[in-house]
Amino acid sequence: MSAPALADEAAEALADGTTVAELRADKRVRRRRATLPYVLLAPGIIWLVVFFIVPMWSIVSTSVETGDMDTGFVLSWRWANFGDVWSQWHQQIIRSLEYSLMCTVFCLILALPLAYFIAFKAGRWKNLLMALVVAPFFTSYLIRTLAWKTILADDGWVVHAMNTLHITPLLSGMGWTYSDNSVLQTPFSVVCGMVYNFLPFTVLPIYTAMEKIDPRLHEAGQDLYASAWATFRKVTFPLALPGIVGGTLLTFIPAVGDYTNAVMLGGPKTKVIGTVIEQQMIGTGGNIPYGAALSVLLMVGTLVITLAYIKRAGTEEIV
Amino acid sequence: MNDISRDREQFLEAAARYPEAFKRQLGSASRRGFLAAGVGLGAAGLLGACATKTAHSSAGSAGSGSGSSSAAPSEGKEGADKSDTEKIVNFSNWVSYIDVDPNDKNKRPTLDNFKAETGITVDYTEDVNSNDDFFAKIHQQLAAGQDTGRDLMVLSDWMIGKLRQMGYLEPLNLANIPNFKDLLPDTANPAYDPNRKHTVPWALGFTLMGVNLKSAGLTKDQAQQLSIKDMMTDAKYKGKVGYFAEMEDGVGFGLLATGADPAKFTDDQFNAAVAYIQKARDNNQIRQFTGNDYINDLTNGNYAMCMAYSGDIAQIDDPNIVWVVPTEGMLWFTDNMCIPAMASHKTNAEKFMNYMLEPKVGAALDDYISYIPSMQGADTAMKTIDPNALQNQLIFPDAATKAKAHEFQNLDLKTLDKYVSQFKDVTG
Known part of the structure; x- marks a missing residue:
């Protein structure tokens, strides 16, 4: 320590009557206190670096590489990769967004009454019903999706019933299926599979939000001569909104990247962007930078849509 | 940068001089690449990315000159053979x-x-x-x-x-x-x-059609009259047709349907065949493009008919499922052990x-899987195993059956890759 600094310290010590030694001990404590937050934060920061920043960097840097599988890929900052993949696969990107949007809407239509019923009308059956909503998770996702191939088989009773009720010609008239007596390997079967697989993700947050609503608010609505619909619109819905926004996001975001349903229940015309990415990354496409560029595009696209949605839905609690 | 290129030079030299140590070197090289990429404890996806990065230097370092740049194809590198210790x-x-x-x-x-x-x-x-x-x-x-x-x-x-x-x-x-x-x-x-x-052949066989009689609404005799054209254009089978996604199979059938010879075709004929298949796809005639995973859809009636490998259909124990040689002909294939x-x-x-x-081993296998043996003496061996198999056209085809089967043209690597990617645009 230099002489002037020592003098300063001594003067400081004299000023409030403590010894130099005490002052030094005090500084050490203060220094330790200053580093403590970083030590405590370290696990979180390491986690973030390892599982977020590094993979992010990896995927972004890979997306601007060039080369091929046999000679290797080199980082050449070729941003044109993004233009390439967009012009080649924008159809599949748009299709993925369409399917996941449809899936989210159908999930919401099914989940709202279901969650409402469980939260307010199920009484002592509440827990059992919630267990039933979650029960499918005990079986593998792939097996459940494959099961739909059996359920919707051309010779199965579901398709026979749909034929008898003239639903199949209606669907093919709308362009959701391709023939009058089958539904598999069409956009319809893909969206069906997605709705089935993602429904619990929509129901759970909505149920949690609704369950917290005080039933006396409903009674208050009735006391004030509000109709059942008005009570739902003015009381239940706004209070359940955070759950609705959460549930739709939990459905939409993974649905955009899902390709299991499209591969198993779809046909040549239902290829989604997840399949393209899989083929480019580890499959027959073999162009890893293109796969990475598509992943980045999809990520940014989903983020923009999500932010716009949250802004519009106006629930800051989510973000 | 200089350090890295010097490292690489040394590595190349060492690898060329001590092929035995190559594998160990490769191990350390990939670890180095791993750190250089600044990864540390990366996620699984990253490991994959790094593997391709090191692939670059290691493939070059082996001095094998593999890939499209070399004129003559090189041989695959031999690994350390542990056959003696690991049975x-x-x-x-x-x-x-x-x-x-x-x-x-x-x-x-x-x-x-x-x-x-x-x-x-x-x-x-x-x-x-x-x-x-x-x-x-x-x-x-x-x-x-x-x-x-x-x-x-x-x-x-x-x-x-x-x-x-x-x-x-x-x-x-x-x-x-x-x-x-x-x-x-x-x-x-x-x-x-x-x-x-x-290579040593595993089995030889035919690519032909599998038909679900009930789903197609045909009798066994009617089914024998089917053509590839029926499968691809008859509105009765719309949305009930399975088709192979592999170029050789898929385009082979397209060539037969458009009157070309799969063993000898031109670029134009190839394009016409692909367009023919594309049209069937656009009309929703083809329900799915498949690999070897078509059998369930055929047996449960989702397909009325589909492209099929001969032995697969013969192995299905169901009188409702039959194999048919299309009137235009069928394709030969050979699957090989390598x-x-x-x-x-x-x-x-x-x-x-x-x-x-060994004839008796090959004959027993082919008797079960209904494909064609490739070694001499299989017919003699079959006499003791299953004499009926000698009459089976899928196992011991006669000259008439063989005449209906077409080879597929042998293609150089560049043309093959071009054709495969062109057909992939159709199959999705």
Whole structure:
């Protein structure tokens, strides 16, 4: 320590009557206190670096590489990769967004009454019903999706019933299926599979939000001569909104990247962007930078849509 | 930067001089690449990305000159052969392609007998669904000069040609395969692998049509009159047709339907065939493009008819499912056993190849899977195993049946890749 600094310290010590030694001990404590937050934060920061920043960097840097599988890929900052993949696969990107949007809407239509019923009308059956909503998770996702191939088989009773009720010609008239007596390997079967697989993700947050609503608010609505619909619109819905926004996001975001349903229940015309990415990354496409560029595009696209949605839905609690 | 290039130079030199130490060097090189990429504790996806990065330097460092840049195809690098200490052979094959004990589906007599004879266990995996998909699965490891974990695999003729030209197949040591001389003369020297330096046939067969009579609304006799054109254009079967996604099969049928010869066709004829298939797809005639996973959809009636491999249909024990030779003709294919570069049990794999070439073993296998044997004496052996099989056109086809089958033109690597990617635009 230099002489002037020592003098300063001594003067400081004299000023409030403590010894130099005490002052030094005090500084050490203060220094330790200053580093403590970083030590405590370290696990979180390491986690973030390892599982977020590094993979992010990896995927972004890979997306601007060039080369091929046999000679290797080199980082050449070729941003044109993004233009390439967009012009080649924008159809599949748009299709993925369409399917996941449809899936989210159908999930919401099914989940709202279901969650409402469980939260307010199920009484002592509440827990059992919630267990039933979650029960499918005990079986593998792939097996459940494959099961739909059996359920919707051309010779199965579901398709026979749909034929008898003239639903199949209606669907093919709308362009959701391709023939009058089958539904598999069409956009319809893909969206069906997605709705089935993602429904619990929509129901759970909505149920949690609704369950917290005080039933006396409903009674208050009735006391004030509000109709059942008005009570739902003015009381239940706004209070359940955070759950609705959460549930739709939990459905939409993974649905955009899902390709299991499209591969198993779809046909040549239902290829989604997840399949393209899989083929480019580890499959027959073999162009890893293109796969990475598509992943980045999809990520940014989903983020923009999500932010716009949250802004519009106006629930800051989510973000 | 200088450090890295100097490192690389030294590495290249060392690898060329001490091929034995190459594998260890490769290990440390990939670790270095790992750190250099600033990864540290990266996620699984990253590991994959790094593997391709190191692939670059290691493939070059081996001095093999593999890939499109070299003029003559090189041979697949040999891995350290652990056959003496590890009595095992890792075998990747297609589904429904081996005999199964009728009383216990987990037992495969051919493999069990091999173990009884040689003490070598065959670790059998049915993970080949299509040549393309399987190639994609192992391409990265092959390009990186790594062991794929497989010692033996069965792939079709054109894929053998591709792998051989890319230098990913190990040449066979015929000292371990004395039965090699018993190959039938017409299978001993195919264009995709001259003199079979790298392969031994597993089975030969036909690509034809499988028909679900009930779903198609046909009798067995009516079904025999079906053509590829019926399958691709008749509105009765709209949305109930399965079609192979693999270029050779798919385009082969397209060529037959448009009146071209799959064994000798021009670019224009290829384009016409692809357009023909594209049209059937756009009209929703084709329900799905498949690999070897078409059988369930055919048996449960989702397909009225589909492209099929002869033995698969013959193995289905159901009078409602029949095989049909389309009026335009059908395709020949040969599936071959081969050893990928860097395999760690090469000698064991060769012993297995030799075993499969014994007439009684080959005949028993083909009697079960209903494909065509490729070794001399299989017919004699079949007399004691199953005399009825001698009349089976799928196992011992006569001249008339053979006349309906077409070979597929042998293509150079560049044309093959072009055609494959062109057809992929149709299959999605």
